[in-house]
Amino acid sequence: MEILDRLPTSDRLQRLRLGVDQQCLLCGDGIESRDHLFSKCAHSKQIWSSILQMCSIERDALVWNAELQWLCANLKGKSLLVFSLKLAWSTFVYHVWEERNRRKFCSVARSGDSLLHCIREDVKIRVQIKPIVILDVNRQLCVAWGIP
Structure with a gap:
């Protein structure tokens, strides 16, 4: 849904003439849209940058379409x-959207570090389920994600 820009973000709801507050619930700065929520929002940007750092990837997070193109080109x-990066991307999108909904409907907020911890745990559990051989080349990645 997020790839097709079908999430009910406040900018989409406003286009449907539903009177909603358009302010981003995560950072409080900017209009909530898919692009803002997953790539421009300071809260989300910090989390995605941390994920890239845990994967030893040095690059600046870009706008949504450019980030998606980079992922498609490099996740082969x-x-x-x-x-790990495929899992991290999908859990990142899931947890950011979940956090947005928690704040909107339950008035409960978690920190970026808390969300990063949830993402890290999800990736760790899923990687541990898959039978893999951990080579020396992957040792740093395993340490970063907490994979034994």
């Missing part, structure tokens, strides 16, 4: 890094 193959 069966390496542990590719597998």
Whole structure:
């Protein structure tokens, strides 16, 4: 849904003439849209930058479409890094959207570090389920994600 820009973000709801507050619930700065929520929001940007750092990838987070193109171009193959980054991306999108909904409907907020911890745990559990051989090349990645 997020790839097709079908999430009910406040900018989409406003276009449907539903009177909603358009302010981003995560950072309080900017209009909540898919692009803002997942790539421009300071809260989300910090989390995604931390994920990239845990994968030893040095690059600036870009706008949504550019980030998606980069992921599609680079997430090929069966390496542990590719597998972990695919999991991290999907759990990142899931947890950011979940956090947005928690704040909107339950008035409960978690910190970026708390969300990063949830993402890290999800990736760790899913990687541990998959039978993999941890090579020396992957040791740093395993340490960063807490994979034994």
